[in-house]
Amino acid sequence: MTTTTYAEPTRRHQRHPAPRPSLAWNIADAWVLIGRSLRHTVRNGDALFMGVFLPMMLLLLFVYVFGGALEAGIAQSDYVDYVVPGVILLTAGFSAATTAVSVTTDMTTGVMDRFRSLPITNWIVVLGHVVASLARNLFSTALVVGVALLIGFRPSASFLDWVAAVGVISLFILMMTWVSVMFGLIAKSADAASGFTFFILFLPYMSSAFVPVETMPAALRGFSEHQPITPIIETVRGLLMGTPIGDSAWQAVVWTVGILVIVIPVSARLFRRRTTS
Amino acid sequence: MTNSHDYAIRASGLKKAFKGATVLDGVDLAVPEGTMLALLGPNGAGKTTTVRILSTLLPFDGGEATVGGYDVAREPGGVRHVLGLTGQYASVDEILTGRENLVMIGRLYHLGRARARDRADQLLHQFNLADAADRAVKTYSGGMRRRLDLAASLIAAPPIIFLDEPTTGLDPRSRQQMWDVIRDLLRGGTTILLTTQYLEEADQLADRVAVIDDGRIIADGTAAELKERVGTERVELTFASADDARAALHVVDRTDTAHLHDDATRLSLPVDAPDDVRHVLNALAAASVPVNGIGLSKPSLDDVFFTLTGTHAPHPPTPAEDGTPTGARPGTDTHPQTLSNSGAQAR
Structure with a gap:
């Protein structure tokens, strides 16, 4: 091997059929790009703060600052048991939304051209962000649950209930992440994409996450009962605390899967459009 | 199959229009293996569009092109295997370090982890980036980014390199460093297509110069041949x-x-x-x-x-x-x- 020139001996006249990305290559590439996105998460102070510490502080805020007052208004005896599922979903939604910023940054800087000039399946770059978001969110959710247990959260869930809850939460994270990807592909700048994060921040407040919807004014209540987050929260709450789930379970699955089925193809189309101009 | 064995890069009659506005109006290029062609022209002449088409980033409306023997339209995967691209805007990951960028791109070229690391080390030294190797790229100067970007295109030692305005916006010293690197690449047998709006750059580096204006090649020859015309x-x-x-x-x-x-x-x-x-x-x-x-x-x-x-x-x-x-x-x-x-x- 030469060390004095930049190029290794060139492979002249080597003409063979264009190599196609094999499944093994795609998996190896996905691994590399997931690693890239995870590094971004760890390096990006804002996202880490948003994803981990902010939900934790919200948990403490709701339990200790608002908790005393709110406890009086709900049927359940311990507000901490009521609010933890809500904070879990807030956490998940939150740091899924930062995916929008990652995607927009990739699309608006030269780095996407770099990836596209490589012999890889371009989509895997987005997939890396999605998987990293899932990992990041499950991690911060676990942290929130850990802190909640320390401050008196006492779930009644069996092992299977926990598995089901993690499944529903993962589905929710995926849904939020893909919606973020779509917004990231629409947004023309990282600033615009981060505005989306702000929007997502408010959805859980208008659900049964922190207070029962029965306590809201009629108009708001109509929205709250029929937005996707309420059935998801009621399902998670039912699984963890043994409250009645009722129709919430299938509504939660229909909402999440339904949104994924719409958002993923739309994102694919947006991605194609933005990478061929 | 096209008779592209003597030419590493070949394009004939490339046409491209954006929203009805013609950007390329029949561009012909032929770059023999191991040589360098400078595509010279002012902003908006069609240089970057040509490079993006030849590197499979942009579909085109008419004409034919082969890079390294692969048809640009039908075998983009093959083109990407033989081609290293350095764009006009440094296309590296700002959040990762210089070393992480190179290793990541090496692995995406399927060099394997160990070889990607070796190549990254080697290139960081050769490009004078060893000291900054473990710093995030967002702390790099413009010249360092361009060098890292070029190193990224070279990680898999591609036989063909496209350099899209590699020195635009660089200070004279950084430009000189970039030129040294490009000359070394040529000595190593790499085929290079360079775009530039700087006459001096084309004159200094290239074997042949193609002058592009309004999406057409208006002159093609050695720098000396072109000068003879005046x-x-x-x-x-x-x-x-x-x-x-x-x-x-x-x-x-x-x-x-x-x-x-x-x-x-x-x-x-x-x-x-x-x-x-x-x-x-x-x-x-x-x-x-x-x-x-x-x-x-x-x-x-x-x-x-x-x-x-x-x-x-x-x-x-x-x-x-x-x-x-x-x-x-x-x-x-x-x-x-x-x-x-x-x-x-x-x-």
């Missing part, structure tokens, strides 16, 4: 005022090849023999146009460009030109590259 020598005349210079242009009356520089007080025209200079000076004296300074120079590619298109090509600003006007110092310098001002410097 005579063997040029005389540069400096005048006290723009009025004098315009009067002089009228007197010499060679509108096809004589042209005023951007500062409007200097006139450049071709001469074939020393007698020509005397004729010109006599004509000016007869018309009572005072000449402040005179000098002879070899024709620059700027002169070529002017002859071909009727407009000046932009060229890189030098530190003196960036600051305050240096003022007229007639006769102290006859090199048009350093004398002509950067008033037309396009962004």
